[in-house]
Amino acid sequence: MLTDAQKSEFADKGYVMMRGAVAPSVLQALLAQLDVWVEESRGHETNYDFDTPNGKARFDLEQGHSATAPRLRRVANPVDISKLYQTLLFEGNLPEMVADLIGPNVFFHHCKLNNKFPGANTRVEYHADHPFDPHxxxxxxxVLMFLDDMDEGNGCARLVPGSHKERYTHFRDGKFIGATDPKLFDTFDQRAESLEGKAGDVCLMDIWTLHGGGPNLSSDRNRRMLIADYRAADAFALVAPAVPSRFYRKIVAGEPTHVARFREGTMEILEPYPDDSFFGLQEQITADGAMQ
Known part of the structure; x- marks a missing residue:
């Protein structure tokens, strides 16, 4: 499914864009379901639905959320509660794209919906995904799936090309903070590319690629993104999944295996963090990088 040029771009930059990968009818259905969850959130004052594998809230609310101005910023593993999202992420072209890069045997790890409302304060500091779930x-x-048109005006993601070949600690003073050293943020800002695109575009990103994103400063534009994580079938977890799904390790391409493949080297191992999502974890970082 991917061309040689696209595979080469992924190997060089740590990510590649697949334009128009999701049909408009599928997008419409995904957004309709998300709208239902946003409406339901009006009836809650704090994070809710703790019927999850690790007992953390499925629905994460941003500070300032209210019945009249809902701020549902994350839905953890919508596949666990929606057949629509299961079909999208377990079947069709998405697993095929992933298998082209890390296959032939691939399992589903987890997914989440991130929602930046107009004027939302949520920002994401630079981090890679693998330190959250080392294997x-x-x-x-x-997989980063655009559910809206995205640009810098509504807080699109920013990726650091080539950073998948580098390694940065996500710890400070012996504690996992879910981000790189804040003193490096300016350097990453200078290197980063804004991930702009149209609704239906998909970015395939290496799990070591550094990425972040600013708040949605627009007055009337949503920035909704579906994020799904896939791993090679011979990768086995070294810690419990940070965002566990009841479909964890579901084979979506190829065959399962009971034989683990190891990558030589060293790796930092986090302790499970108590926050319902990594937004709460990152919010502990102050401007000078100290922990609150």
Whole structure:
């Protein structure tokens, strides 16, 4: 499914864009379901639905959320509660794209919906995905699916090309903070590319690629994104999944295996963090990089 040029771009930059990968009718259905969840959130004042594998809230609310101005910023593993999202992420072209890069054997790890409302304060500091879920090897892809048109005006993601070949600690003073050293943020800003595109575009990103994103400063534009994580079938977890799904390790391409493949080297191992999502974890970082 991917051309040689696209595979080469992924190997060089740590990500590649697949334009128009999701049909408009599918997008419409995904957004309709998300709208239902946003409406339901009006009836809640704090994070809710703890019927999840690790007992953390499925629905994460941003500060300032209210019945009249809902701020549902994340839905953890919508596949666990929606057949529509299961079909999208387990069948069709998405698993095929991932298998082209890390296959032939691939399993689904987890997914989440991120929602930046107009004027939302949520920002994401630079981080890679693998430190949150270290495995015996690092053949993994994070799929970033645009549910809205995205640019810098509504807080699009920013990716650091080539950073998948580098390694940065996500710890400070012995504690996992879910981000790189804040003193490096300016350097990454200078290197980063804004991931702009249209609704229906998909970015395939290496799990070591550094990425972040600013708040949605627009007055009337949503910035909704579906994020799905896939791993090679011979990658086995070194810690419990940070965002566990009841479909964790579901084979979506190829065949399962009971033989783990190891990548030589060293790796930092996090302790499970208590926050319902990594937004709460990152919010502990102050401007000078100290922990609150």
């Amino acid at each position: 015996t090897n690092d053949d993994g892809i994070t």
